[in-house]
Structure formats: structure tokens, C-alpha cells
Amino acid sequence: MLLSEAKILIIDDDVDVLSAAKLLLKRHAKLVDIEKNPQKLPFLVTNNDYNLILLDMNFTRDVNSGREGFHWLDRILDINPKTKVIMITAYGDIEMAIRAIKAGATDFVLKPWENDKLLNTIEAALQSGASLLAATGTANEEKTKEDSKKGKPSADTIIASSDSMKQVLHTSERVAATDANVLVLGENGTGKTQLAKHIHQHSKRADKPFVTVDLGALSETLFESELFGHVKGAFTDAKEDRAGRFEEAKGGTIFLDEIGNLTLPLQAKLLTVIQERRVTRVGSNKPIPLDVRLICATNMNIEKMVEEKVFRQDLLYRINTIELDLPPLRERQEDIAVLADFYLKQFSKKYNRPVTDISSALIKKMQQYNWPGNIRELQHAIERAVILSQEKTLQPDDLFLKSSGGQASTATGFDLEDMEKTLIVKAMKRFNGNITDAARELGLSRAALYRRMEKYGL
Numbered sequence: 001m002l003l004s005e006a007k008i009l010i011i012d013d014d015v016d017v018l019s020a021a022k023l024l025l026k027r028h029a030k031l032v033d034i035e036k037n038p039q040k041l042p043f044l045v046t047n048n049d050y051n052l053i054l055l056d057m058n059f060t061r062d063v064n065s066g067r068e069g070f071h072w073l074d075r076i077l078d079i080n081p082k083t084k085v086i087m088i089t090a091y092g093d094i095e096m097a098i099r100a101i102k103a104g105a106t107d108f109v110l111k112p113w114e115n116d117k118l119l120n121t122i123e124a125a126l127q128s129g130a131s132l133l134a135a136t137g138t139a140n141e142e143k144t145k146e147d148s149k150k151g152k153p154s155a156d157t158i159i160a161s162s163d164s165m166k167q168v169l170h171t172s173e174r175v176a177a178t179d180a181n182v183l184v185l186g187e188n189g190t191g192k193t194q195l196a197k198h199i200h201q202h203s204k205r206a207d208k209p210f211v212t213v214d215l216g217a218l219s220e221t222l223f224e225s226e227l228f229g230h231v232k233g234a235f236t237d238a239k240e241d242r243a244g245r246f247e248e249a250k251g252g253t254i255f256l257d258e259i260g261n262l263t264l265p266l267q268a269k270l271l272t273v274i275q276e277r278r279v280t281r282v283g284s285n286k287p288i289p290l291d292v293r294l295i296c297a298t299n300m301n302i303e304k305m306v307e308e309k310v311f312r313q314d315l316l317y318r319i320n321t322i323e324l325d326l327p328p329l330r331e332r333q334e335d336i337a338v339l340a341d342f343y344l345k346q347f348s349k350k351y352n353r354p355v356t357d358i359s360s361a362l363i364k365k366m367q368q369y370n371w372p373g374n375i376r377e378l379q380h381a382i383e384r385a386v387i388l389s390q391e392k393t394l395q396p397d398d399l400f401l402k403s404s405g406g407q408a409s410t411a412t413g414f415d416l417e418d419m420e421k422t423l424i425v426k427a428m429k430r431f432n433g434n435i436t437d438a439a440r441e442l443g444l445s446r447a448a449l450y451r452r453m454e455k456y457g458l
């Protein structure tokens, strides 16, 4: 829709922001309302058909949690999922802006904004399709939820351009036709779970459940009842009979992730079940025959664990009839560009962003990086770059990677300091080294900008 036909609401507790925005927008839009108090939002949204809302992330001074912003974003989308919401965020809140977009906001603007930029963002938001969550997110999530309830994995695309990955895929498809137990080895985020699902999907068990158990997250006490089930009264909390995960997977595949984390006593219990091919619920003495395909995975060096006697050799022999080794991403250079492009397309569609390409300089940068978090890290890095970029083509500066790459990634896979530094460099370039203008663009005082420049040695 056109800006000239749009009804806009601006919510911010800063009256200066409200009047500046209104002054600008009323020249372009059909109607512009402003409101200082977010508590009035539900009433306003219910009674007016706003096409777009500019919403501040932080209403409480000095509290930059963005919690209120998220709360009001949810309320708006609950009342009218079609509303385009643009979050107003302060410099330094980028992390939060990304979260807001993931939660359904259409876009964000940094405070203080440039008028042209704000107008462009609003126009693009009005022209974009339905609100993200309403359009793609929830629909896909619902489908995935629905599928996983039925125990069916959703059909994920496996990208494999490198010879090593093609070889793994080829073997896994051949193995899929058999009932052989498979052990998938590989670092975190290399795609072990995805490969296990792929094997299941290509097997004659594809219509039956695919059940995942994260053994690393299972406590010693829960292990038996979770995997084998229990009967009513078997222990205090056993209020009724319950089937275990092995039974749930009947006719299908059970995927035991993080098998290297099992303690020796639990390894013994698992071995008995695999050898006898039957399970007995805790508190019962009636064994139930097993009809499952077993796929296990670990990121540990399991052979070494056997040598060190922390993993049972007889168990390893049982689970690794076929062993598939997923190479780390840094060893499959040919996959990097294809994967990055795949995720670029996926996320720019999901978040309605204008990004369509990756520059060859960025591809080179990605190929030189060592990806400690493998494909998962690449996926997150591209997702963030797509959300943050305003251009059609992603450039090296748009992707924030650990510089030398030797370390494991941060919990978020994202380094805020790197990002801050890059933003400062960009702003300084843009304003030809003019500190006052750069500071205004970044929403910092001159002193604060000086301090940061000193910190980063700029």
C-alpha cells in the first residue's frame, strides 16, 4: 500500500521524538496519531485500523531490556496480526531489534533517524507482504509442530556440493534401505540430526515415527523411565502407565543424540536392550519386542573413549554397523557459498528483506573463516546479516564473525564488540571523519564516541 493512504500510529515516551516524527510523516501519510502512554495501545489498535505502528522498544528510562517493547509488539499482533510494526531502537540495541524482527516486527529504525531513511523503511514495510509471523513463521512452525507430533521430521533440504558431503549422502541413502544401525559422527552443528532424519525419510520406515532423544539432557534417574517407559506405581511420580521413547518409535526410527555422554552404567542398560531387542517398562516384568531402526550420534571421539575405557567397546560395535562421518564446514569449502545462498534466500523471504546476493568478497571471507559452530553458526550469521542489511548485496562488513576464528563461538554466535566497531567505522566513513555527525548517527554523545574509538584503537 502507498504511504499516502496509510494510517500510522507512533508510540514513544519521548515527546520530542513524537513531534519530530509526526511533523515529518503527516506530510506524507493519510493520518498520523501519536501517543506517549503505551497502556493506551490496546484501545487504540482495537478502535483504529492502523496500517503501521512505530513502536519504541524501551519505555522505561535507563532500562534497555526492551521487555516492554516485546510485550506491546505481542499485544499489537494479537489484536491485529496484519499491522506492520517498526521498532524504534537506540544504538546498541541491535541484538534486541533482531529479536523483535524474529518475534514478528516488520523492521526497525535506529534513533535518532535520518528522515529519508525512516520514510524508506516505512514505505518498504507498507509494501511488504503480510506480517512475518502471520505469513510464514507461524504457518511453518505449526506445520513443523504438527509433523513432530506425528513423529515425522519435516523435509529439510540437505545442501551438498562438496565431494565429501556428496559421498556421505550417497552412502546414507544406500544405508537407508537397510535396517542397519548407524552412528553419525561430527562436530556440533555439522548436520548430524539432519542426516539422521534424511536416513529415516529415505527408509521404508518413513511413514512411521522418528523419535529423537537427547541423551546429554537426560538425568541418570530419568533415563530408564524416559527410554523404556514405566507402569503406574513404579515410583512415586508414576501416576499412570507410560510408554517409553523406544515404544513410541515403534515401526520407525529412534535417534539417540549425544550418545558419548552416557555414563557406563547407562551404557550397560542400553546395550542389554539393543542386544535382546526388547524393552521392559520400569516396574513391569513383561518385555515388549522392539521394532526400531537405531541411529546414534556424537561429537566426541568415541574410539578414543573406548581406548580410555569410558565407552564400552561392545556397545560401540552394536551401534556402529555403519559409521558416517560429517566433515566440519571448514573442510568443505564448496558447500559454504551454496549454503550461504540457500539461507540468504530463506531468510530474506521470511523477514521480507531486500537482500538477494552475496558479494564475492564476502564469500571469500566466509571461506577463510574456520566456523567452529559449523552450519548452525553460518545459518545464524546469515540470518543476522539479512535482518540488518539495507542493501541488495551482502558485503564482508555485513557478516560478523570471530576475527581469527579459532575460538568457539559466543553463546549467540555473534560478537557485539565486533559489530560496534564496524558500525563506528562505517559511520565515520560516511561522515568523512566528522565526529559530531557520526555520533549523532550512532545515537552517542561525542565523548562516548571518542571513548569507544579509543577502546577499539580507531
Ligand SMILES: Nc1ncnc2c1ncn2[C@@H]1O[C@H](COP(=O)(O)OP(=O)(O)OP(=O)(O)O)[C@@H](O)[C@H]1O
Residues within 6 Å of the ligand: 156, 157, 158, 159, 160, 186, 187, 188, 189, 190, 191, 192, 193, 194, 195, 257, 299, 339, 375, 376, 379
Ligand atoms: N547439509 C545441510 N544443508 C542445509 N542445512 C543444513 C545442512 N546440515 C545441517 N543443516 C542445518 O544446520 C543446523 C544444524 O544442523 P543439526 O542440528 O543437524 O546439527 P547437529 O550436528 O545435529 O548439531 P549438534 O551436534 O549441536 O546436535 C540445522 O538447522 C540444520 O537444518
